[in-house]
């Protein structure tokens with residue numbers, strides 16, 4: 411089999427997505443997600459201008475060789491743009507290989523380790539009682555794990571909480587929105603949210619929380635310690651993780667489990683965190699971490715240290731990433747949980763998919779490939795609409811981590 415053509419499709423059904431479609435001389439096609447929120451066109455250009463010309467004529471079955479060709483061959487290794495572009499090629503090639511075999515992708519990885527993937531959605535509210543209600547809505551729908559984020563008294567906006575009645579979506583039109591942050595108010599407030607959630611729902615459901623990189627290591631240690639009575643499933647991204655060694659300090663002070671990795675794109679970003687057992691869950695995902703081929707390498711390293719997976723699954727990762735991630739999740743031996751932020755109906759229409767949700771778990775479906783496609787005619791009705799992630803400042807104006 412040979413790759414005869416490949417193209418990038420940029421579309422905005424509710425939000426922007428970048429998709430790579432690869433076609434072969436045997437009529438089989440594969441699709442991969444290449445979306446990098448707020449920097450979409452950089453990946454689109456990387457693929458169109460630099461990667462696609464190298465794909466034509468290659469054997470789509472040679473996934474590992476193509477991965478190495480694009481990684482080593484670029485000379486400029488790693489980085490979110492490069493690794494998202496490689497991920498898109500890798501995902502599309504796994505899709506083609508599984509379709510050629512007539513099997514769902516998880517069978518190509520080694521078959522099922524479990525029936526379905528435990529998932530968590532996002533519940534958020536302007537205040538504690540609204541957040542408690544939103545958590546209750548998800549529990550009533552059968553979810554067994556829920557992430558809870560809440561407006562903080564005295565701060566106009568905070569990460570993960572919707573403006574007004576709109577569903578939470580981080581990217582906004584125009585130039586980046588500037589938000590104000592107060593660590594002191596946050597640290598005092600968050601334990602009250604989880605105290606109330608445990609009071610209302612008991613210790614049956616799993617609760618998760620995303621700190622979104624906003625604390626210093628010692629502040630993160632304090633938060634982890636103060637949340638211990640509420641037994642969180644995890645505390646996510648408590649501090650920026652470029653300095654992997656910093657997590658030793660957090661770890662020394664708290665037994666609240668730690669999840670990190672949605673902004674990582676390579677095994678080298680998390681090697682020390684994993685090998686030193688400084689985290690409990692690694693959150694790298696298909697689209698930003700080099701596709702199935704590289705994610706498998708990360709998960710295998712993690713498995714040696716009892717670190718489990720908890721892949722990023724926000725709505726800025728397309729349903730193609732979600733589908734591929736679910737095949738990975740039902741196979742990977744050291745699976746922990748999968749984020750499932752739930753796409754808008756218009757996104758689901760553009761990306762028809764085989765995956766389903768039932769009773770707190772998701773199932774990748776049994777169709778050959780990863781089971782997600784793109785309706786190109788419909789996609790063309792939603793042209794690219796530039797949007798940025800917000801930036802964050804402390805109350806004195808200092809630029810901070812959003």
Ligand SMILES: O=C(O)C(=O)C[C@H](O)[C@H](O)CO
Nearest residue numbers: 447580620672723724726749
């Ligand atoms: O889903 C999460 O855990 C996130 O932190 C979502 C990120 O803010 C989002 O993907 C940024 O594009």
Ligand SMILES: [Mg+2]
Nearest residue numbers: 620646647672
């Ligand atoms: Mg996060």
